[in-house]
Amino acid sequence: MDTPLLTVKNVKTYYPVKTGFMNLQTSYVRAVDDVSFEIYEGETLGLVGESGCGKSTLGRTIIGLEPLTDGEILFDGKPMNFRTDRVSLSKQIQIVFQDPYSSLNPRLTIGDLLAEPLTVHNIVPRNEIQQEVTRLLQLVGLSETAKARYPHEFSGGQRQRIGIARALALRPRLIICDEPVSALDVSIQAQIMNLFKQLQRELGLTYLFIAHGLGAVKYISDRIAVMYAGKIVEMGTAEQIFKNPQHEYTKKLLGAYPIPDPTKRSILTQQ
Template identity: 65%
Template sequence: MTEAITTTTAAEPLLRVQGLKTYYPIRRGLLSRTVGNVKAVDDITLELYPGETLGLVGESGCGKSTIGRSIIRLENPTDGSIWFDGEDITKHSISDLRSVRPKMQMIFQDPFSSLNPRMRVGELLAEPMRVHGIVPDGELEKRIDWLLDMVGIPRSYKQRFPHEFSGGQRQRIGIARAISLNPKLIVCDEPVSALDVSIQAQILNLLKDLQKELGLTYLFIAHGLGAVKYISNRIAVMYLGKVVEIGTKEEIFANPRHPYTQALLNAYPVPEPRKRGQQRIVLQGDVPSPANPPSGCRFHTRCPFAQAICKEIEPQLEGGEHASACHYPLAAT
């Protein structure tokens, strides 16, 4: 399966996730016995190459955020392995992780809850660099100025507190903190979902510029396909803990193979009133519970094309660079 997802790049992947499973136990009763598992991430294999952006899309509960958190090791994976920068970090202890953490950073959806409200921006930026000894103390100020320049916040704002900033500016501060440690990988977990449309574009452009300038690799997690399309090189579509389709963004948008991908693309209202009502495959029902996923193909309960076999046998992710997990993949148009 790993071979199935190689790209044209010959370089070694920066990140390789193999057979990753992250389950949350469901406990019940007086003795909190485990009576089942919420299979948030269920057997995922992914590779990320230096300098690329892999978009991870799917609806709520599909496990996309859990993957991000498992990679950074904010969650402990149940099974599988995570190789980062040539090192197997799956079993790293907290203290082992200290040397890896600066190289992998995360940007969160809500920058306000990830910034300490009692610290000034200057201190907020200095703290991680001091902890990890990124620059000598004497050069901290200079580095903070540089970071603020990079993310487009006036240097004079160093003395301000997080509540004095707008949502977009706070996200810029979150980004400055993430890049301050010279990371190789940044996991962006819905970084623009909480922002207004006009501000989203500013932040997406900033992320793109920083990637070019600093050679960053992004895992970009979002439910908004527009943002993902704009920023990603490749896209992985998730449904109920599984990757159902992965490929270059051009392929995914032009020739979606999995019926779920197609339905997802179709569900977005197009900002062109003359095209209204022309679509569309409207999926019926809700996403099933990840604690008790359907048998066979997990999408069969909502799939307009499901056949008898879909209930029985789980399809594997197949097809080389543009892979999909479907017994009856859609033909290219």
């Protein structure tokens, strides 16, 4: 537990705003503004915040899908240029996207979708690719018959399982879960959350779990970071955040979190 698996140091992701006749750059949108945190091997860091606070941008910046404006990201203690090393880094860090309906190429079968990263990165020898695809499908609780089918033939929960299998294909050490359950039904959400937990136990994965609600994050996270307007306003263990929130925004967020059990509801509203 000495070196963190991922260190994010003063990371900024700004988008230029261009207006006017000559497309002059007038200002920036500070999507991620000076964020720092660490994730240790095997733990889950939950990242919560309202829509538009920059949490997804942060996740995409970490795997190099968005250009880093300023700051430093260290993986396994080594500084990484995520813009130039995007291809090789994808083997270490993977992402599960929010919307399982639009994030799978509709023209490729599930077998092709899963085989593609395996071939591109030479994860397994060519003749073992089919077995590996089957193994991945079984890992996320799908049967081998899914191989020949197309994404539109699956339900949302099944598609998210495919999305997870796809992320696992490269055998990454860190998985960024970018609101992986918010597009799903509540009953399916629980299944997928349990799958994440089970995979973490079996494969020793590290998660950065992004969500806009506290419910999902509380269930899965060891530590929680609360993000507001591009900055992390509070970070602590799940217990600290829920029992003793420090920042005003965290308190508001907790107040908005519905408690399914009416007898427990009163405890929170008193705070």
